[in-house]
Amino acid sequence: xxxxxxxxxxxxxxxxxxxxxxxxxxxxxxxxxxxxxxxxxxxxxxxxxxxxxxxxxxxxxxxxxxxxxxxxxxxxxxxxxxxxxxxxxxxxxxxxxxxxxxxxxxxxxxxxxxxxxxxxxxxxxxxxxxxxxxxxxxxxxxxxxxxxxxxxxxxxxxxxxxxxxxxxxxxxxxxxxxxxxxxxxxxxxxxxxxxxxxxxxx
Amino acid sequence: xxxxxxxxxxxxxxxxxxxxxxxxxxxxxxxxxxxxxxxxxxxxxxxxxxxxxxxxxxxxxxxxxxxxxxxxxxxxxxxxxxxxxxxxxxxxxxxxxxxxxxxxxxxxxxxxxxxxxxxxxxxxxxxxxxxxxxxxxxxxxxxxxxxxxxxxxxxxxxxxxxxxxxxxxxxxxxxxxxxxxxxxxxxxxxxxxxxxxxxxxx
Amino acid sequence: xxxxxxxxxxxxxxxxxxxxxxxxxxxxxxxxxxxxxxxxxxxxxxxxxxxxxxxxxxxxxxxxxxxxxxxxxxxxxxxxxxxxxxxxxxxxxxxxxxxxxxxxxxxxxxxxxxxxxxxxxxxxxxxxxxxxxxxxxxxxxxxxxxxxxxxxxxxxxxxxxxxxxxxxxxxxxxxxxxxxxxxxxxxxxxxxxxxxxxxxxx
Amino acid sequence: xxxxxxxxxxxxxxxxxxxxxxxxxxxxxxxxxxxxxxxxxxxxxxxxxxxxxxxxxxxxxxxxxxxxxxxxxxxxxxxxxxxxxxxxxxxxxxxxxxxxxxxxxxxxxxxxxxxxxxxxxxxxxxxxxxxxxxxxxxxxxxxxxxxxxxxxxxxxxxxxxxxxxxxxxxxxxxxxxxxxxxxxxxxxxxxxxxxxxxxxxx
DNA sequence: GATGAATGAGTGTTCATTCAT
DNA sequence: TATGAATGAACACTCATTCAT
Numbered sequence: 001x002x003x004x005x006x007x008x009x010x011x012x013x014x015x016x017x018x019x020x021x022x023x024x025x026x027x028x029x030x031x032x033x034x035x036x037x038x039x040x041x042x043x044x045x046x047x048x049x050x051x052x053x054x055x056x057x058x059x060x061x062x063x064x065x066x067x068x069x070x071x072x073x074x075x076x077x078x079x080x081x082x083x084x085x086x087x088x089x090x091x092x093x094x095x096x097x098x099x100x101x102x103x104x105x106x107x108x109x110x111x112x113x114x115x116x117x118x119x120x121x122x123x124x125x126x127x128x129x130x131x132x133x134x135x136x137x138x139x140x141x142x143x144x145x146x147x148x149x150x151x152x153x154x155x156x157x158x159x160x161x162x163x164x165x166x167x168x169x170x171x172x173x174x175x176x177x178x179x180x181x182x183x184x185x186x187x188x189x190x191x192x193x194x195x196x197x198x199x200x201x202x
Numbered sequence: 203x204x205x206x207x208x209x210x211x212x213x214x215x216x217x218x219x220x221x222x223x224x225x226x227x228x229x230x231x232x233x234x235x236x237x238x239x240x241x242x243x244x245x246x247x248x249x250x251x252x253x254x255x256x257x258x259x260x261x262x263x264x265x266x267x268x269x270x271x272x273x274x275x276x277x278x279x280x281x282x283x284x285x286x287x288x289x290x291x292x293x294x295x296x297x298x299x300x301x302x303x304x305x306x307x308x309x310x311x312x313x314x315x316x317x318x319x320x321x322x323x324x325x326x327x328x329x330x331x332x333x334x335x336x337x338x339x340x341x342x343x344x345x346x347x348x349x350x351x352x353x354x355x356x357x358x359x360x361x362x363x364x365x366x367x368x369x370x371x372x373x374x375x376x377x378x379x380x381x382x383x384x385x386x387x388x389x390x391x392x393x394x395x396x397x398x399x400x401x402x403x404x
Numbered sequence: 405x406x407x408x409x410x411x412x413x414x415x416x417x418x419x420x421x422x423x424x425x426x427x428x429x430x431x432x433x434x435x436x437x438x439x440x441x442x443x444x445x446x447x448x449x450x451x452x453x454x455x456x457x458x459x460x461x462x463x464x465x466x467x468x469x470x471x472x473x474x475x476x477x478x479x480x481x482x483x484x485x486x487x488x489x490x491x492x493x494x495x496x497x498x499x500x501x502x503x504x505x506x507x508x509x510x511x512x513x514x515x516x517x518x519x520x521x522x523x524x525x526x527x528x529x530x531x532x533x534x535x536x537x538x539x540x541x542x543x544x545x546x547x548x549x550x551x552x553x554x555x556x557x558x559x560x561x562x563x564x565x566x567x568x569x570x571x572x573x574x575x576x577x578x579x580x581x582x583x584x585x586x587x588x589x590x591x592x593x594x595x596x597x598x599x600x601x602x603x604x605x606x
Numbered sequence: 607x608x609x610x611x612x613x614x615x616x617x618x619x620x621x622x623x624x625x626x627x628x629x630x631x632x633x634x635x636x637x638x639x640x641x642x643x644x645x646x647x648x649x650x651x652x653x654x655x656x657x658x659x660x661x662x663x664x665x666x667x668x669x670x671x672x673x674x675x676x677x678x679x680x681x682x683x684x685x686x687x688x689x690x691x692x693x694x695x696x697x698x699x700x701x702x703x704x705x706x707x708x709x710x711x712x713x714x715x716x717x718x719x720x721x722x723x724x725x726x727x728x729x730x731x732x733x734x735x736x737x738x739x740x741x742x743x744x745x746x747x748x749x750x751x752x753x754x755x756x757x758x759x760x761x762x763x764x765x766x767x768x769x770x771x772x773x774x775x776x777x778x779x780x781x782x783x784x785x786x787x788x789x790x791x792x793x794x795x796x797x798x799x800x801x802x803x804x805x806x807x808x
Numbered sequence: 809g810a811t812g813a814a815t816g817a818g819t820g821t822t823c824a825t826t827c828a829t
Numbered sequence: 830t831a832t833g834a835a836t837g838a839a840c841a842c843t844c845a846t847t848c849a850t
Contacts, residue, residue, distance in 0.1 A: 028230045042815040159394050166368030192361050200398045244832035432634045446836040570772030596765050604802045648811035
């Protein structure tokens with residue numbers, strides 16, 4: 001996955017747009033004038049840097065997800081134990097769950113995002129690269145757990161990865177539908193998925 | 203969850219529209235004329251039954267998901283063992299994974315669908331009801347497993363539900379990203395998530 | 405030259421547009437909304453009948469020139485002598501000289517009109533057909549003169565056609581630049597070019 | 607007709623623009639950035655010398671036509687006989703016929719050019735001056751013919767001018783529509799119009 | 809002087825919605 | 830009841846013009 005370099009202006013446009021989406025605006029109803037306003041620039045300037053509205057939004061999503069992965073990776077690295085690292089992931093989900101431009105949304109969207117943003121189907125801007133990155137991170141996390149002696153069973157790598165992705169998904173599902181689990185605190189939910197994780201890996 | 207009754211014409215409109223989406227058309231680019239054409243009726247007729255394009259699409263999604271749940275429920279009921287029932291769920295996912303109007307897409311979309319179809323936020327058309335239905339189904343499945351003696355551990359109900367949702371999610375993730383798991387057959391993936399399920403529930 | 409059939413609505417659009425151009429509006433500054441207003445219809449309706457603004461204007465020009473040729477032909481036919489017919493042509497030029505959509509403008513524009521309306525370069529809408537029609541008319545006029553015994557010399561057909569086109573052009577030049585010929589009345593100009601015509605053809 | 611003096615930069619802008627038009631670009635689709643690129647200067651520089659795009663194009667046309675007249679006049683002067691001079695005019699038309707900025711296009715466009723470039727209607731930039739110049743040239747040509755004894759008849763000056771303009775027009779018409787006169791060579795066409803000229807003037 | 813990045817007014821085109829038939 | 834022709838509000842995109850450097 002190569003890092004595409006963007007100019008300051010392009011990044012400013014991305015940031016304004018991402019902000020808009022974070023605020024809950026339906027990405028499909030965003031107007032070019034909204035993007036311009038959010039970035040505090042003229043409408044025409046957008047077209048000096050991008051070929052179409054579609055392109056701005058697509059690239060902004062890619063950019064945002066890339067940034068988010070960097071952030072998560074960095075944050076995880078500050079933790080010293082397998083458990084702390086895993087909880088750090090859950091914490092991050094908790095913070096970003098409402099963020100429609102989050103890596104999580106991308107991962108769990110069942111390939112849906114490409115359906116909506118046809119631009120993302122192009123090789124150059126593919127989100128497939130992110131899947132790979134996430135895989136690498138999960139593998140590193142698992143190595144950490146094995147080194148620590150927390151993961152002992154000789155399950156296949158695939159089994160382990162599926163377990164991690166599964167518990168992450170179910171936690172985010174919980175968080176998205178808290179109303180159905182009013183008697184379960186977030187702390188309990190985290191502990192529960194961690195318990196599932198350990199049982200599956202041992 | 204009350205069952206809303208639709209007229210034949212309304213259902214015809216839904217079916218044409220759902221068909222369109224299943225064919226891969228970006229729901230956001232569907233025009234009223236497309237819906238009319240797909241349903242083989244005049245454009246104006248749509249407005250005799252619905253108040254807006256938004257409403258047609260939203261209700262069609264609700265309708266489609268409801269139908270899908272009925273189908274899955276019926277199919278599961280034909281199986282006699284816990285394992286067969288669980289595998290039936292995986293089989294269904296396999297068949298519907300590319301279906302953007304599937305219950306799975308709704309469940310895992312992290313609340314995304316409402317972001318896109320504001321209409322779905324209205325109480326009357328809420329998809330929350332489906333979450334409840336799915337919960338009930340999962341509970342029934344778990345009862346089945348306990349009765350059969352396959353689930354023995356005294357984990358909390360929440361733990362069990364989270365496990366089931368987690369493995370379903372990870373399987374659908376696998377299926378969506380098969381390219382990253384070329385050496386894993388679908389059969390192996392199913393066996394793997396079933397193994398995770400058993401380990402977590404025992 | 406086949407006659408393209410247009411619907412009433414299309415013709416209404418043409419007429420409004422032609423009217424606009426006749427009023428002196430620069431065709432290149434005409435807006436779709438102007439065309440719609442002139443035809444007393446909604447802007448969108450234009451696009452139900454034509455694919456683009458360019459197409460409307462191009463087809464309107466073709467239509468208008470075709471109609472004009474029909475009119476001139478009919479008017480000429482009402483005259484019984486060679487001289488009367490020729491003067492009828494001059495009279496028509498006099499009336500249409502300010503008309504930017506006139507056949508004359510097309511003929512003398514040195515192929516310019518296609519430069520401006522790229523659409524007119526397409527075979528289907530070519531104005532070449534008109535050149536042919538005009539040729540036929542000129543030939544008929546010359547036959548008439550010969551029958552009458554007014555044209556006696558055995559000049560080539562090409563010589564005769566060039567003469568007719570030449571005097572028509574010079575008369576229209578005169579009429580366009582009357583300011584340079586303040587002492588020459590239109591009657592005198594007509595008589596002069598008729599005299600040139602006779603000298604060249606005899 | 608006074609000669610307007612232009613700076614080197616202004617002339618460079620004119621030349622680039624004229625070149626563009628000669629290459630067949632629709633004058634109405636030329637962008638300021640195109641003009642700047644063609645002149646190899648910055649876009650802003652154009653506005654240091656002209657008030658608007660309209661002004662650049664209008665003045666460039668005026669300039670170009672003026673230059674062309676100078677060229678023709680000079681070339682004609684190199685010829686010693688009436689016939690040679692007249693044929694020189696035809697030769698020039700032959701060379702410039704495809705040139706949309708040519709004096710010929712202006713003269714025969716039935717006042718059309720002003721319709722398109724409103725700026726040209728202003729007194730200061732009027733093309734009327736050119737009409738006068740052309741008249742003078744034609745008169746000089748006619749004097750030459752009389753002196754030589756080739757023009758003998760006592761036709762009015764108006765008759766003579768109309769004749770010259772007529773044959774020039776018909777020749778340019780021939781050249782523009784060569785496809786309709788495939789069996790007539792350019793040489794024959796020239797001879798034909800010269801013959802018409804002589805018949806009318808004698 | 810010269811530039812070109814930035815602007816936003818302006819316009820072609822689309823399409824949800826209406827309503828006469 | 831059903832239709833689809835007609836509409837015009839809405840919006841993506843362009844490009845003449847400006848102005849800070």
